[in-house]
Amino acid sequence: MKKVLSIALAVLGLMSCKNSEQQVKEEVQEYLTPFELGNGNQTATYQETIEFYERLVDDFPNVEMDHVGQTDNGEPLHLISFSKQEIKWNKANEDRIKILINNGIHPGESDGIDASMILMRDLATGKLEAPDNLILSVIPVYNIGGALNRNSTTRTNQNGPEAYGFRGNARNYDLNRDFIKADSRNALAFYDIFHKVKPDIFIDNHVSNGADYQYTLTHLFTQHNKLGGAAGTYLHHNLQPALEKRLADRGLPITPYVNVHGAAPEKGFSQFMDHPRYSTGYTSLWNVMGMMVETHMLKAYEDRVKGTHAIMEEIITLGSTNTEAIKEARKASFDRLEKANYYPIKYTNDKSQADTLDFMGYEAVNSKSDLTDQELLTYDRNKPFTRKTVYHNYFKAADSVRIPDYYVVPRGQWEIIELMRHNHIQMELLPSDSTMMVSGYKIVSYDTSSKPYEGHYPHYDIELDEQEFELRFRESDVMIPTRQPGIRYILETLEPLAEDSYFKWNYFDTVLQQKEGFSAYVFESTAQKLLDDHPALQKKFDSLKQALPNFAKSNAAQLDWIHKHSPNYESAHLTYPIYKYQRP
Ligand SMILES: [Zn+2]
Structure with a gap:
C-alpha cells in the first residue's frame, strides 16, 4: 500500500x-529489518522474516513470492524473486543472469537470512541500483523446522546473534548433507525451486567453525576441477579472483574457506571437496557456479551480516556485467558432457599443483590447558601476520566410468524413478516386454559404516564385477537416456562407486541380503548330483577343500558354496538392479 x-x-x-x-x-525507513532495528546482534525470527517479505511483495511490483512444495515441518518453502522486468518462469530467461540464494540451511548460521532481507529491500526500493538483466531469487529460510527451534546456546563458539535456530531440521537431519539422498521434504522442494529458477550462480550462506584468523569473510566455491569444463575454468580464473579483488577494494578481505581443524592454517591446507550431498555440489551437477559463504564465527554479528550482504552485492554486479561470458561457459560445459565418453566419479587432491595465499592469520600458540593439563592450540590476536600459505586447490580424477547410452531401471525401483522425476530427468518407458543385451554389476564386496551418518549406514570400499548378459525387461520399465542436461545427476547417483551414489546411501540394501536358503539334509543329495554332473565344478570344490582347512571342516560352508553355484541360488542376491544399455 x-x-x-x-x-x-x-x-x-x-x-x-x-x-x-x-x-x-x-x-x-519503512522497511527496516529486525536486524537493523536491533542492536546489531539480533536475527529475524522465521515469522518476522516471512512477514517482512510479504510486505515487500504487497508493496513492490518487482518482488514476487512463491510457496513451493512442503518441508518436514509442514510449511511450504518460500521463494522470493526480484526482477525489474516480468519473470516468465516457464521460459528460459537466457538473456538474464539468474542468481539463487539459499539461507538458513543451518539456522544457527543466520547471517544470510538478515543480509538477504536487506538486499531484497534495497533492490525493491532502488537504494541499490538493480541491473536490468537481473533475476534474483532468495530462499529466506530453508530449514524452517530448525529456525523454529530457536535458542541461544547451540552455536557453542559463535559470537552472536543473541538467539537463533538449530542446525538439525524438524527430523534432525542436517539438510546440507541431504541433496542426493533426499530424506527430507525440504530437499524435494529445493529440487522444484532449483529447476524452476535454473540459476547461473548459486550462493548458500553459512558461518564457519574452526581456526581463528583475521578474516571476517571466507568463500567456499564449488571445487573448480570437479565443476570442470569451461564453467570450472571461468569460476577459477574469473569469478573467484574478481570477487576477491572487489571485496578487497571495499576493505573486506576474503580468503578461501579455511579447511583446517586442530592445526595452524598457515602450514597450508586443502580446498574443501563439496560432493553432491552438499548444496553447491548438487548445483554443480547442472554446471552452476556455486559458492558457500562462510563468515567467521568469532567476528561481530553486525560485521558478518554486512560482509555477507557485500558478497551478494558484488556477485550481482559481477554476474550482471559478465552475463554472456557466464552463460557461454555454462553452455560449453553442457556441450562438452554431451559428447564425453567418460565421466570422473572420484577425485583426489593433486599435490603437484597449488596456489599461494597471502594469508592473514593470528600466531598459533601451543599452550597447556589448565583444565585438562593437556596441550591446547590457541591463537594470539595481538600477533596478526600475513604469511605465504600453500593452498591445495587442484583435484584430479582418480576413477571414471564409461558413459552408457541408457540406464535401464526396472519399474519396481519406483523410489529411484521418483527421485529422477523430482530432478527433471527425462525418461522413456519401454513400449513392450523386450529382451536386451545389457551390462550390469555384481557386488563383489563392500563395507558398511558401523555408525549412523545422517540417518544412514553408508557403504564404502565397494568392489564391483561388470558383466554383459541378456535380460528380459517388462513393458513400462524405464530407460534413462544419459545425453540430457541432467547427465551428471544420473551418473553421480546411479554409478555405485560415485561419491554420493544411491547405492552408498543404502537405496539398494535389499539386494545385499539373501532371501532363500536350504536345509542341509534335503540339499545334500542335490549337491552331490550337481558335482557329479559338472566335473569342472567338482574339481574346483576339491581344490578349495584342500586349500582351506576351515572350509574342509564345515558342512555349512561346503553346501553353501555348492548352493551358490547351483541354479537354486537367487540371481537377485548381490546384483545391482540397474542396468546399462548401449545402442548397437
Ligand atoms: Zn553451515
Whole structure:
C-alpha cells in the first residue's frame, strides 16, 4: 500500500519538493529489518522474516513470492524473486543472469537470512541500483523446522546473534548433507525451486567453525576441477579472483574457506571437496557456479551480516556485467558432457599443483590447558601476520566410468524413478516386454559404516564385477537416456562407486541380503548330483577343500558354496538392479 500511496502523492505533485534520493531514504525507513532495528546482534525470527517479505511483495511490483512444495515441518518453502522486468518462469530467461540464494540451511548460521532481507529491500526500493538483466531469487529460510527451534546456546563458539535456530531440521537431519539422498521434504522442494529458477550462480550462506584468523569473510566455491569444463575454468580464473579483488577494494578481505581443524592454517591446507550431498555440489551437477559463504564465527554479528550482504552485492554486479561470458561457459560445459565418453566419479587432491595465499592469520600458540593439563592450540590476536600459505586447490580424477547410452531401471525401483522425476530427468518407458543385451554389476564386496551418518549406514570400499548378459525387461520399465542436461545427476547417483551414489546411501540394501536358503539334509543329495554332473565344478570344490582347512571342516560352508553355484541360488542376491544399455 505504501508504494501506491507515494505514487499517488507524487502524481498530485505533493512530493515534488523531495528529491528521489530522499524518497528512497524514507522508503527504506519503512522497511527496516529486525536486524537493523536491533542492536546489531539480533536475527529475524522465521515469522518476522516471512512477514517482512510479504510486505515487500504487497508493496513492490518487482518482488514476487512463491510457496513451493512442503518441508518436514509442514510449511511450504518460500521463494522470493526480484526482477525489474516480468519473470516468465516457464521460459528460459537466457538473456538474464539468474542468481539463487539459499539461507538458513543451518539456522544457527543466520547471517544470510538478515543480509538477504536487506538486499531484497534495497533492490525493491532502488537504494541499490538493480541491473536490468537481473533475476534474483532468495530462499529466506530453508530449514524452517530448525529456525523454529530457536535458542541461544547451540552455536557453542559463535559470537552472536543473541538467539537463533538449530542446525538439525524438524527430523534432525542436517539438510546440507541431504541433496542426493533426499530424506527430507525440504530437499524435494529445493529440487522444484532449483529447476524452476535454473540459476547461473548459486550462493548458500553459512558461518564457519574452526581456526581463528583475521578474516571476517571466507568463500567456499564449488571445487573448480570437479565443476570442470569451461564453467570450472571461468569460476577459477574469473569469478573467484574478481570477487576477491572487489571485496578487497571495499576493505573486506576474503580468503578461501579455511579447511583446517586442530592445526595452524598457515602450514597450508586443502580446498574443501563439496560432493553432491552438499548444496553447491548438487548445483554443480547442472554446471552452476556455486559458492558457500562462510563468515567467521568469532567476528561481530553486525560485521558478518554486512560482509555477507557485500558478497551478494558484488556477485550481482559481477554476474550482471559478465552475463554472456557466464552463460557461454555454462553452455560449453553442457556441450562438452554431451559428447564425453567418460565421466570422473572420484577425485583426489593433486599435490603437484597449488596456489599461494597471502594469508592473514593470528600466531598459533601451543599452550597447556589448565583444565585438562593437556596441550591446547590457541591463537594470539595481538600477533596478526600475513604469511605465504600453500593452498591445495587442484583435484584430479582418480576413477571414471564409461558413459552408457541408457540406464535401464526396472519399474519396481519406483523410489529411484521418483527421485529422477523430482530432478527433471527425462525418461522413456519401454513400449513392450523386450529382451536386451545389457551390462550390469555384481557386488563383489563392500563395507558398511558401523555408525549412523545422517540417518544412514553408508557403504564404502565397494568392489564391483561388470558383466554383459541378456535380460528380459517388462513393458513400462524405464530407460534413462544419459545425453540430457541432467547427465551428471544420473551418473553421480546411479554409478555405485560415485561419491554420493544411491547405492552408498543404502537405496539398494535389499539386494545385499539373501532371501532363500536350504536345509542341509534335503540339499545334500542335490549337491552331490550337481558335482557329479559338472566335473569342472567338482574339481574346483576339491581344490578349495584342500586349500582351506576351515572350509574342509564345515558342512555349512561346503553346501553353501555348492548352493551358490547351483541354479537354486537367487540371481537377485548381490546384483545391482540397474542396468546399462548401449545402442548397437
Ligand atoms: Zn553451515
